[in-house]
Amino acid sequence: MTMSLPLIFLQLLLATVVAASQALPGCENRCGDINVPYPFGTRPGCFKDDNFLVTCNSSSNPPKLYLTTSLIEVTNIFLSGELRIQSWIAHDCYNKQHLRVVSNIPWMRFSKFPISHTRNKFIAVGCDSYAVIKGSQGRKYTTGCLSLCDSIDNVINGSCSGIGCCQSIIPKEVRSYNISVNSYDNHRSVWDFNPCSYSFVAEDNTYTFSSLDLADLQGRTSFPVVLDWAVGNETCVAARKNQTSFACKENSKCYNFDNGPGYRCNCSEGYEGNPYLSNGCQDIDECKISSPCNMTCHNLPGTYVCSCPEGYQGDGKKSGSGCSRIPSKSLPLINIALGISISISMLLLGGFWLYWGLRQRKISKLRKKFFEQNGGFMLQQKLPKRDESVQSSKRSGSAKSFEIYTEECLKKATNNYHESRILGQGGQATVYKGILPDDTPVAIKKPKMGDNSQVEQFVNEIAILSQIKHTNVVKLLGCCLETQVPLLVYEFVTNGTLYEHIHTKSRDASSITWENRLRIATETAGVLSLLHSDANRPIIHRDIKSNNILLDENFTAKVSDFGSSRLFPTDQKQVATFFQGTLGYLDPEYLYTNQLTEKSDVYSFGVLLVELLTGKEALSYDRPPKEISLALYFVSSLKEGRLLEIVDEQVLKEVKAETLKEFAIVAKGCLEIKGEERPTMMDVAMELQGLRMVEKHPWVTESNDAEEAQSLLGELSNASGGDGSSSISASYTS
Ligand SMILES: *[C@@H]1O[C@H](CO)[C@@H](O)[C@H](O)[C@H]1NC(C)=O
Numbered sequence: 001m002t003m004s005l006p007l008i009f010l011q012l013l014l015a016t017v018v019a020a021s022q023a024l025p026g027c028e029n030r031c032g033d034i035n036v037p038y039p040f041g042t043r044p045g046c047f048k049d050d051n052f053l054v055t056c057n058s059s060s061n062p063p064k065l066y067l068t069t070s071l072i073e074v075t076n077i078f079l080s081g082e083l084r085i086q087s088w089i090a091h092d093c094y095n096k097q098h099l100r101v102v103s104n105i106p107w108m109r110f111s112k113f114p115i116s117h118t119r120n121k122f123i124a125v126g127c128d129s130y131a132v133i134k135g136s137q138g139r140k141y142t143t144g145c146l147s148l149c150d151s152i153d154n155v156i157n158g159s160c161s162g163i164g165c166c167q168s169i170i171p172k173e174v175r176s177y178n179i180s181v182n183s184y185d186n187h188r189s190v191w192d193f194n195p196c197s198y199s200f201v202a203e204d205n206t207y208t209f210s211s212l213d214l215a216d217l218q219g220r221t222s223f224p225v226v227l228d229w230a231v232g233n234e235t236c237v238a239a240r241k242n243q244t245s246f247a248c249k250e251n252s253k254c255y256n257f258d259n260g261p262g263y264r265c266n267c268s269e270g271y272e273g274n275p276y277l278s279n280g281c282q283d284i285d286e287c288k289i290s291s292p293c294n295m296t297c298h299n300l301p302g303t304y305v306c307s308c309p310e311g312y313q314g315d316g317k318k319s320g321s322g323c324s325r326i327p328s329k330s331l332p333l334i335n336i337a338l339g340i341s342i343s344i345s346m347l348l349l350g351g352f353w354l355y356w357g358l359r360q361r362k363i364s365k366l367r368k369k370f371f372e373q374n375g376g377f378m379l380q381q382k383l384p385k386r387d388e389s390v391q392s393s394k395r396s397g398s399a400k401s402f403e404i405y406t407e408e409c410l411k412k413a414t415n416n417y418h419e420s421r422i423l424g425q426g427g428q429a430t431v432y433k434g435i436l437p438d439d440t441p442v443a444i445k446k447p448k449m450g451d452n453s454q455v456e457q458f459v460n461e462i463a464i465l466s467q468i469k470h471t472n473v474v475k476l477l478g479c480c481l482e483t484q485v486p487l488l489v490y491e492f493v494t495n496g497t498l499y500e501h502i503h504t505k506s507r508d509a510s511s512i513t514w515e516n517r518l519r520i521a522t523e524t525a526g527v528l529s530l531l532h533s534d535a536n537r538p539i540i541h542r543d544i545k546s547n548n549i550l551l552d553e554n555f556t557a558k559v560s561d562f563g564s565s566r567l568f569p570t571d572q573k574q575v576a577t578f579f580q581g582t583l584g585y586l587d588p589e590y591l592y593t594n595q596l597t598e599k600s601d602v603y604s605f606g607v608l609l610v611e612l613l614t615g616k617e618a619l620s621y622d623r624p625p626k627e628i629s630l631a632l633y634f635v636s637s638l639k640e641g642r643l644l645e646i647v648d649e650q651v652l653k654e655v656k657a658e659t660l661k662e663f664a665i666v667a668k669g670c671l672e673i674k675g676e677e678r679p680t681m682m683d684v685a686m687e688l689q690g691l692r693m694v695e696k697h698p699w700v701t702e703s704n705d706a707e708e709a710q711s712l713l714g715e716l717s718n719a720s721g722g723d724g725s726s727s728i729s730a731s732y733t734s
Pocket residue numbers: 057058059060061
C-alpha cells in the first residue's frame with residue numbers, strides 16, 4: 001500500500017505535464033494557419049538542418065510559408081513525414097491563327113525532399129497534346145503521356161485515360177522535375193473548344209477531369225502536391241548509434257524512409273505529439289478520450305488498465321468481458337453431481353488463480369515500464385522489492401533506503417516550517433533543516449507553489465539521485481507525497497555551500513585551503529564524469545555552480561540540485577534564468593543551439609574552477625564592465641599574461657605559480673567557446689587528479705621509480721573509478 005502511492009502519484013504528475021508546442025521552445029510554431037512543427041523552423045536555431053528551413057512571409061494576408069527561401073509555397077506540414085505544396089501548371093496556348101501565344105516550362109526542385117510516389121500523378125489536359133516530365137535530381141528519368149480527341153462530345157467526364165486527359169505515375173526518389181506540354185498540330189482542328197494544352201503534377205483525387213477544363217482549366221493556377229520528408233541520410237540502425245544526433249526522442253519509434261535515404265519517427269503506441277522533440281510524445285489519456293473500461297479505468301504511460309471493483313469479475317474492458325457481479329450461488333452444480341462439481345470448481349479455481357497471476361504480472365510489468373520511462377531506475381529496483389517486504393516486516397530492511405515520509409512527520413521535524421529552520425531560499429523553493437524523530441538531521445526542500453515544471457523537476461531529481469549513489473553526491477533520503485508538490489528529504493550537509501566558503505567573508509576565509517579547493521574540484525569533476533559516462537543516456541547536471549556544491553565538515557564536496565536551478569536555493573545575486581542554468585555559468589553555445597549538452601556542464605565547471613582560483617564571483621555587476629563575466633575576464637587576463645594578478649591572494653601565498661598555471665590551463669580548456677573543443681569531464685577529472693598527485697608528491701615528476709608510479713596509478717584509478725589509467729600516465733609525462 002505504502003509503495004503504490006508513489007506510483008499513482010508519479011502517474012498523476014505525468015498526466016498533468018502539459019502537451020507542449022510542436023516547435024522548439026522559443027520558436028514560432030505557426031505561420032498564419034499553417035503549423036510549423038520541429039524539425040521545421042523559420043529561423044536559425046529552430047530547424048534541424050538547412051533542409052528544414054521554411055520562410056514565413058507574414059506581410060502577405062494570410063501569411064504564406066515557403067520551402068527554404070524558394071518560391072515554392074507550403075500549405076501543410078504533417079509530422080507523419082509529408083508536406084503539401086502548391087505546384088505550377090505548364091501551358092501551351094495558340095491563337096485563332098494557330099500561332100503559339102503562351103508557353104511555359106515550369107520546374108521545381110525540392111532539395112532533399114522527394115515527391116511522394118504514391119500520392120501524386122502527372123496529368124496533361126488537351127485534345128492535341130503531349131506532355132513530358134523530366135527529373136534531374138535524385139532519380140533521372142523522363143516520361144510523359146499523350147492526349148487526343150476530335151470533338152468535345154467524345155471526352156468522358158471523370159476519366160483521365162487519353163481522351164482529353166492523360167496521366168502517368170511518378171517514380172520513387174524524384175526530387176525535382178521540369179514539365180512541359182506541346183502540341184502536334186498547334187490545336188488546328190480543336191481550337192474552337194480547346195486552345196491550350198496543360199500539364200501539371202497534382203495530388204491524387206484533387207483533380208477530376210471535366211470537359212469544361214478544355215477551355216481554360218476553369219481558371220486554376222496551381223495544384224496541391226505532396227512531398228515526402230525524412231531526417232538524416234542513414235537507416236534507423238545506423239542513426240541510432242549516435243544518440244546525440246538521433247532525431248527520434250523518448251517514446252517514439254524509428255522507421256526507415258521508403259522514398260530515399262533517411263528515416264522518420266513516430267510516437268509509440270499510446271503516445272501522441274512530436275516525436276522529433278524531446279518529451280514531444282505525450283501519453284494519451286485513454287480513460288478520458290475513449291473511456292474503454294466498463295467501470296474503473298487507470299491511465300498509465302502508453303497504455304491503460306481496466307479493473308473491476310470488489311464483488312465483480314471480468315477484464316473490465318467494454319470490448320472484453322466487462323465487469324459482472326460474481327454470482328453468489330454457484331452451488332447447484334453440487335446437487336447434480338458432486339464428483340464433477342469438485343473437479344469443475346478446481347478447474348475454475350485454477351483458472352481464476354492463473355488469471356489473477358497473469359493480471360498481477362501485467363500490472364507489475366506496466367509499473368516497471370512506467371518507472372523506466374521516467375528514469376526512475378533505482379526506484380524501479382528498490383520499490384517493488386520493498387512493496388512486498390514492507391507489508392510483512394515493516395522497515396526491517398536495510399539501514400537507510402528511500403523513505404516515504406508523512407507530511408505530519410516533516411511538519412514536526414521542521415517545527416511547522418519555522419523561519420529559524422530555513423537553510424536557504426530560492427525563487428521557487430525553500431530548504432529547511434529538519435530533525436527526524438530518531439534525531440537524524442535532514443534538509444527538506446519545500447516548493448513554494450505547485451506548477452508543472454516543478455513536477456517535472458521532482459521526477460527528475462528522484463530519477464537521477466536514485467540512480468547515483470556516490471560519496472560526492474548529496475543523498476536523497478526520501479520524499480513526502482502528501483502535498484500538492486512533493487517535498488524532498490536529503491541528508492543534512494553540515495558545512496554550507498562552496499559559494500559561502502569562497503565569497504562570504506563571515507566564513508573563516510583561511511579554512512578553504514588550496515588543497516581543499518583542488519580536492520573539491522577533483523571530486524566534483526569525478527561526479528560529473530560519472531554522470532556523463534553513459535554515452536547513450538548521459539546525465540547532464542545543467543546547473544553546476546558553487547551554490548550547488550555542498551561541503552561537509554571535512555570539506556568533502558557533495559554535488560546537489562539535480563532537479564534544476566530553480567528548485568534549489570540560489571543566491572539573490574546570481575540571476576536564475578527562466579531557462580536552464582544560471583547566468584555567469586551558462587554555456588555560450590546554448591544561446592545559439594538552445595541545447596545543453598555534457599559540454600555545457602564542462603563550461604560551467606570551468607567557471608567553477610576559475611572561481612576557486614580567483615575567489616571572484618562568476619558574475620558581478622560591481623566590477624568594471626569588462627570584468628562582469630568572470631569567465632571572459634579570466635580568459636582575456638590569461639591571454640595577456642596577467643594570470644597572477646587575478647588569482648586569489650590567499651591561493652597565491654600557498655601555491656607555486658607553475659601549478660596555478662597548469663590549473664588555469666585546465667580551466668581555459670573548459671571555457672572554450674565551441675563545445676567540441678572543450679575536453680570531456682573525464683579528461684578534466686584526470687588532469688585535476690594529476691595536479692593533486694604532483695602537489696602531494698612533488699618528486700613524482702623527477703622520479704622514474706616504477707614501483708612508486710605504480711602505486712600512484714593505483715591510487716588514481718581507484719579515485720577515478722578504475723578507468724583511464726592510460727590518460728593519467730599521459731598527463732604525467734606531459
Ligand atoms: C511578402 O508578401 C508581400 C505581399 O504579398 C510581398 O510584397 C513581399 O515581397 C513578400 N516578401 C518576401 C520577403 O517575399
